[in-house]
Amino acid sequence: MSISPRLRSYLDRRGCRFEEIPHARAKSAAQAAHVAHIDDxxxxxxxxxxxxxxYMLAVVPASRQVRFDRLQHWLGRPVRLAEEEESASLFSDCDLGAIPPIGEAFNLETVMDESLLDADDIYFEGxxxxxLVHMSAGDWRKLMRDQPCGAFSA
Known part of the structure; x- marks a missing residue:
């Protein structure tokens, strides 16, 4: 499998340049960064x-964790981690546990941790x-410009 067909179609429609980076099998985003020699x-x-x-996607750097207390306070609504199995129907063209951080491609609301706004390049599971998918910070910001940003990771 390569990147999700829905993700590819979405990125193409939005005119985003990206490259696919193959790497050794990894179980998590942090592990994928490690095996691909990318700063997490x-x-x-x-x-x-x-x-x-x-459902909603909370997007954070692989080096950080979502602080659910902060996210809940920021959103003003109760928040809980979804079970991995709950993602199967939402991301039917993705492997379990390899969710791309582009919720709009999957008709999901997305919130992004503001720490991702300063990077020169962005990588993510496809x-x-x-x-991995790699894109420039400019394309990433263009892609995510309508997504709310806040400080909810640690």
Missing amino acids: DLMAKAVLVRVGED GDHKT
């Missing part, structure tokens, strides 16, 4: 959360455990 501060990781009855 530049690796955007998607965390699927439940906000009431809805939907499998063996391919």
Whole structure:
């Protein structure tokens, strides 16, 4: 498998330049950054959360964790981590646990940790455990410009 067909189609429609970077199989975004020799501060990781009855992606660097207390306070609504199995139907063209951080491609609301705004380049899982997507910071910011940003990681 390579990157998710829905993700590829979305990036193409938005006119974003990107490259696919193959790497050894990795179980997590942080591990993928490690095996691909990428700084995990530049690796955007998607965390699927439940906000009431809805799902949302919280996007943070792979070097950090979502602080659910901060995210809940910022959103003003109860938030909990979604179970990995809950992602299967939402990301049907992705491997379990390899969620791309572009919620809009999957009809999901996305919030992004502001620490990802300062990077020169961004990398993220493309939907499998063996391919990263790399894009310039300019394309990343253009892609994420309508997504709310806040400080909810540590």
